[in-house]
Amino acid sequence: MVSIQAKKACLHWFLNRHQVKQRDSLYLLHFLMREESLLTQVHFVYDVQYAPRGILISAEGANKPAFKFYKNHLVTTEVDKAFHDIRLNKDEPLYIELSFLGVKRSLDYHRVLEDNPFIPDDYYLNESDKQTIDALLNQTLSVGYETWLRKEIDRCLDEGDLDQFQVLSEQLTHYLTEDKHSVLDSTPLNKK
Template sequence: MEQMVSNVQKKIFLRWILDRHLLANREIIWLLHYLMSNDQLLGMIHIVDDVVGVNRLITITSPEQEGHIFRYVKATVETNDPEKAFHDLRMNQQEDVYLELNIEAVRRSPIYFSVLEENPNSSVDVHERYGRMAERAAGEAERIFIVDQLSKGINNALDNGDKEQFYLLSKQLNEVRRNQSKKTE
């Protein structure tokens, strides 16, 4: 079963990584910012847990692990330079790119499972491998998105002096938070 992940979910995930300062390499951080700013390219990025057998891939590894912290492969050409990858990604936005993150803090996080897609060359699908974790993460990502949208709406209502909208959205936000606290009890 193939999972479709929206650009909004991918942006939330990449922003989550950047906000936690899980990456130290400046060029990799710039590359992720570029991906988030280009919707067409972001739509071609697929976050997978294994890049075996794909034609175009990026792997990002935490500095604590052995090996290169960055690797970009396109067919038979390979580089460890994020800047070269950036230029190729910028010039070629027709072919899917598979992104593997070998960062322990990412792989343990529920948000990771909400954006995880299947490698087309893998015989085991994501839901078989991760099951309920992926479902919970998708629900959490949806809740985060709803809270974010309600918060933005509340700010807009305050900016526009719209009391009715403010009270309506505040009530909805409180309800979402109340439901979440009931689930965690």
């Protein structure tokens, strides 16, 4: 959990080092710095557009819009609407993203950054990553299926269950001689 003092220090640092694109954003940030009860609800994150209630404020030179306020899938660029919502809903979490040149390398900003719990699970994965993960999962399932079959065959031998031994042996033979992926997709696991 990030302290109120750390959040204030970050906002102070940001305002002293960067010029915001939209002047009204200054008033909003100064208001937040003065209201400690509000700062307890503030969380600095990346990709604020996924949060249920968030603000994006950009400095000159950043490649993001000057200001955006997100609330439950509604978006506005009007600072006064965000200011009004913040004053009316002081007990609701507020997620803020500051955008400026060098944001990813800024230690001052990273000290207050928190994980954004609203980012979709696969947000940072590209198509190549997804294919690699699928291949790894298929390989893991394949090895696991073969291991399970062998253990079950050993169990059947130990228990003298020749009928189940025959079924599992045929599945293993088929699995080892056929395309392993198609066998995995079409062969039900005969667990007892």
